[in-house]
Structures are given as structure tokens and as C-alpha cells.
Amino acid sequence: MKLDLLVFAAHPDDAELGCGGTIIKHVLEGRKIGIVDLTRGELGTRGNAELRTKESAAASKVLGIAVRENLGFADGFFSNDKEHQLGVITMIRKYRPEIILCNAVSDRHPDHARAAELVSEASFYSGLNKVKTVVNGKAQICWRARAVYHYIQDRYIRPDFAIDITQVIEKKMKAIHAYKSQFYSELSDEPVTPISTKEFMDALFARATEYGRPIGAKYAEGFTVERIAGVDSLFDLK
Secondary structure, three states, X not given: OOOOEEEEEOOOOHHHHHHHHXXXXXXXXXXXXXXXXEEOOOOOOOOOHHHHHHHHHHHHHHHOOOEEEEEEEOOOOOOOOHHHHHHHHHHHHHHOOOEEEEOOOOOOOHHHHHHHHHHHHHHHHOOOXXXXXXXXXXXXXXXXXXXEEEEOOOOOOOOOEEEEOHHXXXXXXXXXXXXXXXOOOOOOOOOOOOOOOHHHHHHHHHHHHHHHHHXXXXXXXXXXXXXXXXXXXXXXXX
């Protein structure tokens, strides 16, 4: 299956939080989109790996994506090395996306920046003929996406561009709330974490408002680029 957009995430729920609205918006435009989670989020204070796997499946249905896989890297302890890069390269070559989205370049959770570097470097090496990957006894063909963009997560980062998600913000929140073990619920007796409070949910709307205002949108998601992004006309810009 060839995808238009492939989203990499260090943990289940990273994609929903960072670019869930963008995913939904492009699905509604008819784009084929997939998510590859690097870990199962097994170090999370709340819930467990099995529960988060079920929650990510529920969230995927809300997002409307074509496919979701998990590479099963060790939460908190994966590295940007050859072994892990080859795992990412295998996914890129399998789905041959035009565009890749991945974690924030800098963030509160150390896994996020590490995942950003891992996916970025793997995306480059995926385009090299002499980097070999074999799946089910068959050599994969090299593939490099046209661009790699980074979504923004917990820490504020000034975006290089923003995407209007006003029309899909409620559906994004529904996908986030599919992770019932992780986020705010009056009925939960799990330990309180920085992302399980009602205030965190309020902060998500505040961030979307902040990124939306400069482009004349009520809500938006921000992204950073690795290289200069081009457009055909000044009038394509908001």
C-alpha cells in the first residue's frame, strides 16, 4: 500500500496530540495516511502497553487512517543507531510516503527529540541504494519522501507553518480521548500526571488557538521544517 502521508510517533497518542487534526483533515481530502508508533508506551505512569494498543486502535478508527503499525522499540531506551534506523527505513520503503511527519525536534520527553532525529536520519538513508533492507526474503526498493516535517508537542516552538484544523478540532479531541487511560476523566483513580489533568485539555485548545490566530483560523496545528518549503504562488499563503 502506497501512502500519501506517513506519521511517525515515539508513543501511541503522540500523533493524535501533535497532528491529529492535520491527519483527519487530509483523510477527509481523500489522502491515504498511516501511523507508525515506535514504542508501545510501556513506561507510561497510567495504563499499560496492552491497554494503550487497544486505545490506539480505537483512536485510529476516529482518525480514519488506512494503517497503523508499531515497531515495538523499547520505550525510553531506543536509540538513533543502525538497528533502529533500519526498522524505520523498512516502514518508509514499505509505504513509500510522499510526506513524513514526526516528533518535535525538542520537547519535555527525551524520547520525542530522539525520535525526531531517528526518523529524520532514517528518511535520508532510506533513499540510498546501498542501504539494504529485506522483508520476507525480498529486498526492498529504496525510497525517500519529498519532505519531513515535525509536529509540535508539549513545549512551545515557533512553527514554520500552520494548518487550519478548525473544522476538525472536535474529531481530533475525540481521537485523543480514545486514550482513556492517559487523559482526564472524573472517574479515573489512576495517578495524576501532567497530561491527565483537565487543565492539560484546556492547554490543547489554547495552543491550537495560538497557532490559529496568525493565519486567521480559530484553531491550527504548527509544524517545523528541515529545509525551505516552497509554494507556487504568494496567494497560496494565508
